[in-house]
Amino acid sequence: MKGLKISSGFERSGPLTVAVSMGNLAIKSFQYKEPNVNGLGFTYPGRRKILWDGENMKVTNYEKANEWVQGTY
Secondary structure, three states: OOOOOOOOOOHHHHHHHEEEEHHHHHHHHHOEEOOOOOOOOOOOOOOOOOOEEEEEEEEOOOOHHHHHHOOOO
């Protein structure tokens, strides 16, 4: 089927995939919690605006989120 054009190529699906992935990263960051030092309750350090450096494929203002960007499979 040479020459057949698909209905949604990478020029459309690539940016959509990035947008959905960034949404998932923001949700995971928002929900991440750590126990307080006194053992009572939790802190939520990821509840912030996530700043993304697309060229270097990393979050620039929340280091913990970078652990979730590229996994080892």
